[in-house]
Amino acid sequence: MQQLLDSDLELVVADNFLFAPLWFDPSIAAEIQAAAGSKSQRAARGSPGGETLLTVNGQPFIKTLSLDSLLEHFENLHPDAYHRLRKAFLEKHLGFTLNRDEISLDQKLSTIVFHIMPHFIRRADRIRERKKPDDEEFLNFICAKIALPGKYKRRIRRMSDPELSRKLLAYLDKLAVTVEPLKEGRIAAADLRHWFYPALTGQILQQEKERLQKKLAQDEQLSYQHWLKAGVLLYLAEKGALEIEGFGFWRMSTTGEYVIYKRTGAFALKDFYGRLYLFPDCRVAISTAGRLKPVVLERYKHPFLHRYAPRQKICLRHFNAPQTFTAAGAITALEEGVNALFYGYNCRRRNGYHSLDRLPQEARLVDFEDYRITPEHPKIATGQVEVKNAYA
Amino acid sequence: MEIQEKKGEQPDRSAQLLPLVVEIIPGQAGEGLIEVYEPGSYEDKSLQELCSRMLAKKDWSIEDLQVLEDIQRQLDGGKLLARGGEIGGAAPKYASLEETSAGEKYWYIAVRAIKPQEGG
Numbered sequence: 368m369q370q371l372l373d374s375d376l377e378l379v380v381a382d383n384f385l386f387a388p389l390w391f392d393p394s395i396a397a398e399i400q401a402a403a404g405s406k407s408q409r410a411a412r413g414s415p416g417g418e419t420l421l422t423v424n425g426q427p428f429i430k431t432l433s434l435d436s437l438l439e440h441f442e443n444l445h446p447d448a449y450h451r452l453r454k455a456f457l458e459k460h461l462g463f464t465l466n467r468d469e470i471s472l473d474q475k476l477s478t479i480v481f482h483i484m485p486h487f488i489r490r491a492d493r494i495r496e497r498k499k500p501d502d503e504e505f506l507n508f509i510c511a512k513i514a515l516p517g518k519y520k521r522r523i524r525r526m527s528d529p530e531l532s533r534k535l536l537a538y539l540d541k542l543a544v545t546v547e548p549l550k551e552g553r554i555a556a557a558d559l560r561h562w563f564y565p566a567l568t569g570q571i572l573q574q575e576k577e578r579l580q581k582k583l584a585q586d587e588q589l590s591y592q593h594w595l596k597a598g599v600l601l602y603l604a605e606k607g608a609l610e611i612e613g614f615g616f617w618r619m620s621t622t623g624e625y626v627i628y629k630r631t632g633a634f635a636l637k638d639f640y641g642r643l644y645l646f647p648d649c650r651v652a653i654s655t656a657g658r659l660k661p662v663v664l665e666r667y668k669h670p671f672l673h674r675y676a677p678r679q680k681i682c683l684r685h686f687n688a689p690q691t692f693t694a695a696g697a698i699t700a701l702e703e704g705v706n707a708l709f710y711g712y713n714c715r716r717r718n719g720y721h722s723l724d725r726l727p728q729e730a731r732l733v734d735f736e737d738y739r740i741t742p743e744h745p746k747i748a749t750g751q752v753e754v755k756n757a758y759a
Numbered sequence: 760m761e762i763q764e765k766k767g768e769q770p771d772r773s774a775q776l777l778p779l780v781v782e783i784i785p786g787q788a789g790e791g792l793i794e795v796y797e798p799g800s801y802e803d804k805s806l807q808e809l810c811s812r813m814l815a816k817k818d819w820s821i822e823d824l825q826v827l828e829d830i831q832r833q834l835d836g837g838k839l840l841a842r843g844g845e846i847g848g849a850a851p852k853y854a855s856l857e858e859t860s861a862g863e864k865y866w867y868i869a870v871r872a873i874k875p876q877e878g879g
Contacts (some may be wrong), residue, residue, distance in 0.1 A: 612789075
């Protein structure tokens with residue numbers, strides 16, 4: 368349909384139907400002659416409504432779509448083009464998004480928020496009713512955890528204000544989109560375009576009025592929580608970043624892909640002699656672009672990292688990083704990365720790129736002496752920091 | 760029972776008769792499988808015994824069975840760890856004192872099912 372609108376074809380409009388040119392072909396010509404039996408079917412039969420073919424100035428045209436169905440089904444056939452047009456209309460006349468169902472997270476963001484994040488988050492108050500939260504429940508949890516910026520609070524106040532909806536409805540009622548009917552006969556595709564988009568805008572106007580009326584009827588029954596969740600969705604969709612309880616993500620402005628991370632918190636490892644090393648918090652991350660290989664975002668050193676540098680891949684054996692982004696793959700990759708930092712170093716085997724304890728006569732690329740702590744260190748003594756490889 | 764974490768309190772094991780909550784958490788998940796042991800039922804048991812009992816239990820809910828599956832997946836080549844170490848000792852040794860939002864005290868042990876990575 369879009370191709371037809373964008374073409375430079377000559378068309379025929381008859382009885383609210385569009386007829387497109389039928390290209391010459393000997394077999395088609397034979398069919399036309401057999402079917403028509405006259406030079407001008409339209410003239411002979413009076414009405415072309417039921418006819419499939421028209422011949423105008425000797426050129427055959429075939430019936431395609433009714434103008435009404437062109438308008439009616441454009442949204443389904445070309446949703447992106449339709450939504451662009453609708454968004455432009457809304458921005459011009461209404462200035463902001465009105466309904467919660469207008470706000471949608473892109474697919475990757477939705478997967479991160481509703482399928483990956485719940486796996487890593489501990490909702491302590493629900494410990495006795497172990498049940499995976501549905502999207503609404505998890506959105507409630509996020510609402511309780513984040514302070515929505517003032518900008519978004521103002522927007523949800525506007526979204527939830529019935530008085531404003533009434534004013535907008537009155538404004539839309541006054542707004543008229545008048546479109547002349549498309550003239551019958553031969554037209555250029557450009558004429559069709561000039562008629563079609565204003566006609567579609569008129570249809571959008573009518574739909575928006577109906578939607579606002581419906582919204583007004585519903586608004587009184589909707590709670591503040593409903594609008595708060597709408598605000599959080601809007602915030603997530605626009606900002607594309609969040610961190611709750613050590614799990615976070617952000618959207619990269621250049622590619623629109625996401626970096627997802629899990630904080631380790633401070634942890635301790637022991638060396639061959641049972642001496643302790645305190646490692647600072649870091650973020651183990653994967654990117655949704657490409658293979659899901661865990662890296663440490665910060666400038667960091669660890670036996671499983673080659674150097675003391677940022678964004679180093681964690682050396683993992685027996686781990687085949689998933690090729691594409693899925694919730695299960697992302698969870699596995701993040702867990703493998705964190706597990707490697709916590710539990711991978713075996714003090715007896717001194718595995719990894721580097722050993723924690725300095726070996727005699729060893730030239731060190733990375734040294735951990737500055738991480739050394741005593742067992743009496745307050746964080747160890749109070750149990751605030753765990754020695755992760757105590758099992759080895 | 761609504762549970763609120765209260766970190767940093769070390770158990771005064773001088774016989775506070777409190778329930779013991781054991782949670783087996785698969786990998787780095789936020790939540791795991793929970794079992795509550797009443798006072799008198801766990802004091803002489805090792806943490807390993809309590810965990811084995813939990814993992815052998817059959818009447819978990821469907822949601823719990825999913826968590827159990829995650830735990831079994833980790834344990835295929837992995838191990839159960841509490842405070843970074845093996846879990847062979849007596850259960851009270853690993854417990855920390857926590858409190859519900861209603862102020863009820865209980866002992867809590869987090870056990871992680873971990874498949875250690877062999878990196879480097």
